[in-house]
Amino acid sequence: MSVVARFATLGGATVELQTLKFATRYAHGSRHLGVEEQTVDGIVWDCRGCGTRGTAVHGDPYQAHQRDQATRAANAHAAACRALPTA
Numbered sequence: 001m002s003v004v005a006r007f008a009t010l011g012g013a014t015v016e017l018q019t020l021k022f023a024t025r026y027a028h029g030s031r032h033l034g035v036e037e038q039t040v041d042g043i044v045w046d047c048r049g050c051g052t053r054g055t056a057v058h059g060d061p062y063q064a065h066q067r068d069q070a071t072r073a074a075n076a077h078a079a080a081c082r083a084l085p086t087a
């Protein structure tokens with residue numbers, strides 16, 4: 001995992017946008033379920049204040065082509081989250 005962006009929350013914590021690889025049967029952004037799992041590049045966001053992890057549908061990470069969507073969601077969470085930093 002590597003952090004590619006950070007957003008400051010209202011409470012002073014950070015929301016980190018992180019890349020990762022994960023196994024999915026929805027490869028290459030397809031909405032159709034594939035037969036075999038494939039490892040793909042993905043992205044999630046984690047709020048260090050309240051512990052929320054932002055994912056795409058069904059709890060799967062966003063896929064690489066959904067980075068803009070993940071970025072907007074992370075920024076929207078930061079703009080609303082009032083949790084204080086935990087450590």
Ligand SMILES: [Zn+2]
Nearest residue numbers: 047049050081
């Ligand atoms: Zn939060």
